[in-house]
Amino acid sequence: MQKLLLGNAAVARGAYEAGVTVVSSYPGTPSTEITENIVSYPEIYAEWAPNEKVAAEVAIGASIAGARAMSCMKHVGMNVMADPMFTVSYIGVNGGLVFCVADDPGMHSSQNEQDSRHYAQASKIPMLEPSDSQECKEFTKLAYSLSEEFDTPFIIRLSTRVSHSQSMVKLQERESYNLKDYEKNIGKNVMMPANAVKRHIEVEKRTAKLIEYAETCPLNIEEINEGKIGVITSGISYMYAKEALGDKVSYLKLGLAWPMPEEKIKAFAKKFDKVYVIEELDPVIENHCKALGVKVIGKDVFTLLGEYTPAMIKEQVLGEGVPEFTALEEQIPVRPPVMCAGCPHRGTFYVLKKLGLVVSGDIGCYTLGAVAPLASVDTTICMGASVSAALGMAKARGDEWSKKLVSVIGDSTFMHSGITGLIDIVYNKGINTVIILDNSITGMTGHQENPTTGKTIRGEATKQVDLLALCKAVGVNRVRIADPFDVKTFEAVVKEETQAEEPSVIIAQRPCALLKTVKYSGHCTITENCKKCKMCMKLGCPAISADGDGVKIDLNQCNGCGLCVNVCPFDAIKKED
Amino acid sequence: MTKNIMIVGVGGQGTLLASRILGNTVINEGYDVKVSEVHGMSQRGGSVVTYVKYGDKVYSPIIDRGEADIILAFENLEAYRSLPFLKKGGKIIINNQEMNPMPVITGVAKYPENITDKIADMADATVVDAVTLAKQAGNIKSVNVVLIGVMAKSTDIAYEKWIKTIKETVPEKFVDVNIKAFDLGYNL
Numbered sequence: 001m002q003k004l005l006l007g008n009a010a011v012a013r014g015a016y017e018a019g020v021t022v023v024s025s026y027p028g029t030p031s032t033e034i035t036e037n038i039v040s041y042p043e044i045y046a047e048w049a050p051n052e053k054v055a056a057e058v059a060i061g062a063s064i065a066g067a068r069a070m071s072c073m074k075h076v077g078m079n080v081m082a083d084p085m086f087t088v089s090y091i092g093v094n095g096g097l098v099f100c101v102a103d104d105p106g107m108h109s110s111q112n113e114q115d116s117r118h119y120a121q122a123s124k125i126p127m128l129e130p131s132d133s134q135e136c137k138e139f140t141k142l143a144y145s146l147s148e149e150f151d152t153p154f155i156i157r158l159s160t161r162v163s164h165s166q167s168m169v170k171l172q173e174r175e176s177y178n179l180k181d182y183e184k185n186i187g188k189n190v191m192m193p194a195n196a197v198k199r200h201i202e203v204e205k206r207t208a209k210l211i212e213y214a215e216t217c218p219l220n221i222e223e224i225n226e227g228k229i230g231v232i233t234s235g236i237s238y239m240y241a242k243e244a245l246g247d248k249v250s251y252l253k254l255g256l257a258w259p260m261p262e263e264k265i266k267a268f269a270k271k272f273d274k275v276y277v278i279e280e281l282d283p284v285i286e287n288h289c290k291a292l293g294v295k296v297i298g299k300d301v302f303t304l305l306g307e308y309t310p311a312m313i314k315e316q317v318l319g320e321g322v323p324e325f326t327a328l329e330e331q332i333p334v335r336p337p338v339m340c341a342g343c344p345h346r347g348t349f350y351v352l353k354k355l356g357l358v359v360s361g362d363i364g365c366y367t368l369g370a371v372a373p374l375a376s377v378d379t380t381i382c383m384g385a386s387v388s389a390a391l392g393m394a395k396a397r398g399d400e401w402s403k404k405l406v407s408v409i410g411d412s413t414f415m416h417s418g419i420t421g422l423i424d425i426v427y428n429k430g431i432n433t434v435i436i437l438d439n440s441i442t443g444m445t446g447h448q449e450n451p452t453t454g455k456t457i458r459g460e461a462t463k464q465v466d467l468l469a470l471c472k473a474v475g476v477n478r479v480r481i482a483d484p485f486d487v488k489t490f491e492a493v494v495k496e497e498t499q500a501e502e503p504s505v506i507i508a509q510r511p512c513a514l515l516k517t518v519k520y521s522g523h524c525t526i527t528e529n530c531k532k533c534k535m536c537m538k539l540g541c542p543a544i545s546a547d548g549d550g551v552k553i554d555l556n557q558c559n560g561c562g563l564c565v566n567v568c569p570f571d572a573i574k575k576e577d
Numbered sequence: 578m579t580k581n582i583m584i585v586g587v588g589g590q591g592t593l594l595a596s597r598i599l600g601n602t603v604i605n606e607g608y609d610v611k612v613s614e615v616h617g618m619s620q621r622g623g624s625v626v627t628y629v630k631y632g633d634k635v636y637s638p639i640i641d642r643g644e645a646d647i648i649l650a651f652e653n654l655e656a657y658r659s660l661p662f663l664k665k666g667g668k669i670i671i672n673n674q675e676m677n678p679m680p681v682i683t684g685v686a687k688y689p690e691n692i693t694d695k696i697a698d699m700a701d702a703t704v705v706d707a708v709t710l711a712k713q714a715g716n717i718k719s720v721n722v723v724l725i726g727v728m729a730k731s732t733d734i735a736y737e738k739w740i741k742t743i744k745e746t747v748p749e750k751f752v753d754v755n756i757k758a759f760d761l762g763y764n765l
Contacts, residue, residue, distance in 0.1 A: 166610075166611065239636045323641075330657075332657060333688065446616065
C-alpha cells in the first residue's frame with residue numbers, strides 16, 4: 001500500500017515498522033509532526049517531555065532497558081540534548097536508539113540556521129540523511145538495525161523541505177521486536193572516568209568500522225551518466241541537484257552523512273574533470289573531500305546562507321539562466337507573521353509597551369511582541385533565556401534599573417528551561433519580575449500539551465503542574481495571577497511587581513484564541529463616539545486598520561475578543577452579537 | 578512533464594487543506610507527487626506558500642520563479658506577490674479578497690490598488706468571489722474548497738475523482754458543505 005506522507009510522518013512510520021515502543025520529544029518546528037504521528041500508533045508509548053534533554057534521556061533509558069526508542073527535536077533542541085548525546089555515544093545501545101533532528105535552512109521558524117551535521121562528527125554518532133518521505137521511512141528502519149549492529153545511537157538528519165514535504169511512501173507491516181534482555185553492565189553503562197576511558201577506545205574502534213561500512217553502505221549511491229561533471233551531495237540538496245541537472249551530470253549521493261567514505265569519494269572524483277559538492281549550510285562534505293585531497297568546487301560558488309533552489313544550481317553548474325518570468329515594478333508590502341486576532345499576548349505587550357519597560361523575551365508566538373506596532377520585546381536568544389538573561393542585565397545595571405525590566409516566557413517554555421533561571425534569580429538575590437504568559441498550551445508549534453495543561457500527548461488527564469505553587473516553592477513570595485485582557489488591572493499589577501524589592505512572578509492567564517475550548521463570539525464595531533485617536537491601532541490587531549483618518553474593524557477577521565473595547569479611552573468600540 | 582501548482586495565501590486561510598485535497602487527487606490518478614508546506618511561525622497570519630508538483634517523477638519539492646503552471650491565490654496581495662512564479666502562459670486563480678498586512682495596518686506601507694486588474698493585464702487571470710460562494714455553501718471556511726473547484730475545472734481530472742478525495746480528506750460532518758463549495762467553484 002502506498003500513501004502520501006509528510007517526511008515527518010514517514011519517519012514515524014519507519015519507527016513503527018521497526019518495532020519502536022518508546023518515543024519522547026519536545027516539540028519544535030520543523031520536527032513536531034514526527035512525534036504527533038507516533039501518537040497514531042497505539043503500540044508505541046509516546047510523550048512530550050519538558051525539554052529535549054529530558055526527552056533524550058527518556059529514550060536513552062528505554063534503550064538501556066532493551067526497547068527500540070526515539071527522540072525527536074529541531075536543530076536548536078539538539079543543543080539542549082547534546083549533554084546526554086555525547087555520553088550515550090560512549091555507552092552505546094541495548095535496544096536500537098535514534099535521535100531525529102530537523103534543521104531549518106532559511107529559518108522559516110527558527111532563531112538560527114545551525115547545521116546539525118557537525119554534531120554527528122563531534123559526538124561520533126553516525127548520521128543518516130534522507131531526501132524524501134520514502135527514504136525517511138527506509139532510513140529510519142535501517143538506523144535501528146545498524147544501531148544494534150554497531151552498538152551506537154544513530155541520528156536521522158532532516159531539514160524543513162524533507163520534514164514538511166509530502167511524497168509517496170510504501171507502507172509495510174510492523175516488525176515484531178522483543179525487548180532485549182536487561183543485564184547490569186557497569187563498565188558499559190556507568191560513565192565515570194575509569195569506565196569512560198575504556199569506552200572511548202570502543203568508540204574509536206566503532207568509528208573505524210563505520211568508515212569501512214561507509215564504503216559499501218547501500219545508502220551511498222553512485223549514479224553515473226554521460227558528461228565530465230560529478231556532483232557529491234546528500235539530503236534535499238540531491239533532489240534540487242537532480243531536478244536542475246538531470247542526466248547531464250553524475251552523482252554520488254551520501255545517505256550516510258557521517259562518517260563519510262574515503263575510497264568511494266576518491267574513486268568517484270577521479271572519473272570527472274570537475275566535481276561539485278552541493279550541500280545547504282556548512283561545507284561539511286566539502287571539507288571532508290578537501291581533507292582527502294580531492295579537489296571539489298563548493299562554497300566558493302554556493303552560498304552558506306539559506307535554502308538552495310534548482311535554479312541556482314543550474315545557473316552555477318550549467319551556466320543556464322532562470323526561465324522567463326513576470327517581474328513586478330510595484331513595491332509589494334511584506335506580510336510578516338502576526339499575533340492572531342484574540343491572542344492573549346496582545347494585552348500583555350500593549351501594557352508593557354505603554355509602561356516603556358525593557359522586555360527580555362523568549363521563544364514562542366510571543367516573540368512576535370518584537371514586531372511593530374507593539375515592538376515591545378528587546379531581546380530573544382533561546383528557550384528560557386528571557387529569565388536568566390534578565391538577571392544578567394539586572395546584575396550589570398543594578399536593582400533600580402531592573403525595576404524597568406521584565407521577562408516574558410510562555411508556560412511551555414517556562415517548563416522547558418525558565419524555572420532554572422527563576423531559581424537563579426531567587427538564589428542570587430535578584431529582584432526581577434517574570435511574566436509567565438500562560439495560554440494553556442504550547443502555541444507556536446501548533447498546540448501541544450505540556451506539563452502545565454493537565455493533559456498528556458494522547459489527551460488523557462494527568463497531574464497538572466501548578467505554576468503558582470511552583471514559583472512559590474522555589475522561593476518567590478510575590479506570585480500573582482492576572483488577566484492580560486483586563487488591561488487596567490494588569491497594568492497596575494505590572495507596576496506594583498516591577499517596583500517590588502524582591503523577585504516576583506505574574507502569571508498572565510488567558511488561553512490561546514485558537515483553542516477549540518475558547519469561544520469568543522460576535523464582533524467589535526466602531527461607533528460614532530470614535531475620536532480617531534487610534535489607540536486601538538496600537539494593539540497591532542490584524543482585524544483593525546486605518547480607514548481614511550479613522551479606523552475600521554474587519555468583521556471577517558474579528559472574533560469578538562473585546563480587547564480593543566477595553567483599551568478605547570472613549571468607549572467608542574462596542575461588542576455586538 | 579511535471580505540472581507545478583502553487584497555492585498562496587495568508588496563514589489561517591486553509592491553504593494546507595487545499596493542498597492535501599489536490600495532492601491526494603493527483604495521486605489517485607497514478608502520478609508521482611510532492612507537496613511542500615510551511616508550518617510554524619509563518620503560519621501566524623504571515624504569507625504562506627504551498628507547492629504541489631506532479632508528473633511521472635518529481636524530484637525537488639519547490640517551485641521557482643517562472644515555473645508555476647497554475648497559481649491558486651487566496652488573497653489579492655499574495656496573488657500579486659506570487660506573480661513572478663507564474664510560467665509564461667500559466668493561469669492564476671484569485672480569490673478576490675483583501676487582507677491588510679501589518680505594515681499597511683500600521684501605515685508604513687500602502688496596499689496596492691486594483692491588483693486584480695493589474696494581474697489580468699499581465700497574465701491569464703480568473704477572479705472569483707470565493708468568500709461569498711463559501712458563505713452560500715454554508716461555511717465561510719470552505720473558501721479553500723471553492724477555489725479547488727475553480728481550479729479543478731482547468732485540469733483534465735474527472736469531477737468524480739475530486740469528490741472522492743474531498744470525502745476522504747475532510748472530516749465527515751463537513752463533507753456536504755465542502756462538496757457544495759466545490760460545486761459552486763466548479764460550475765462557475
